[in-house]
Amino acid sequence: MARVEQIVGFLRTCYIREVWKMDEQGATLALDYFRRQVHGPAFADEDEDAAAYHQALEFFRSHGQSLDWIHDGNPVGMICGLAKVSPRAGVLAANRVSVDPILAAIETHQIASADYSAAICDVVPGTLDPDPIKEELFGDREAEARGELATSVPTTLAGLLHLLTYVEEVSDGKYSASGRRDNSFDRDDLLNVIISAQDCVKGRNESRHRSPTNRNRSSGQYCRVCRSADRAR
Structure with missing residues (x-):
């Protein structure tokens, strides 16, 4: 949860490039999903959980973030991802x-x-x-x-x-x-x-x-x- 909040905070406040603007709605959906996973309330069923998770994934994908870092704290994906566009x-x-x-x-x-x-x-x-x-x-x-x-x-x-x-x-x-x-x-x-x-x-x-x-x-x-x-x- 802390890593998700950190990512959203950096994307919102740090300089990325000219005309950069984070998708605030997507960020809210991603934060809400992980907060519910940690603090509740639980999702009504597996379908609701999967739909919310998919929305969170779309936010991270569209903003170039590493799922390995988000879930496991593994920085390999970020390091290799930056090398890919070097x-x-x-x-x-x-x-x-x-x-x-x-x-x-x-x-x-x-x-x-x-x-x-x-x-x-x-x-x-x-x-x-x-x-x-x-x-x-x-x-x-x-x-x-x-x-x-x-x-x-x-x-x-x-x-x-x-x-x-x-x-x-x-x-x-x-x-x-x-x-x-x-x-x-x-x-x-x-x-x-x-x-x-x-x-x-x-x-x-x-x-x-x-x-x-x-x-x-x-x-x-x-x-x-x-x-x-x-x-x-």
Whole structure:
């Protein structure tokens, strides 16, 4: 509770940047949730608790705060998060993208996949089940990154090799905590990878990314039929 109050206080009073303004309503909802967890009154049921927790998570997410720090006092996420947006990281990312943007897409999915694996391993106390809110949140992020990766066209043959190798390694369980095969790249994802590989080989770099209008907004993934139709034209 003290860390939540500290975060809200700093975001409200400290200089962040020009035109910065904290979301006061979101801060109030986040504070109210944690105060009720500590001091009561208890929520009416699990659904009410989950809805309030989701609102608190949204405040922290939109303001770039670390859940590891909030819940456990673990500063690793904050340290690594700042390093991610540091000038050093920017230089490295620019150099990597200038070679082939598929490399950055691979890294993004690798991070999202690791975050999702960690989320589903973090079980709710007294149960064998993961936190459903975290599972959905990080699962959606992994699906988004996977869809972006599968529908991105490498600009070099070296990048194409990296993509195919990475997909094979994921499927073989190289990045799985259990070491077992990982079927996160489903049939549609693999079909999109094949289409992207064909586009790369044919030199169709102008179709590097699918238009946002071709996205399946209900699932957060890309519409495979639209991609096939684009190729047919």
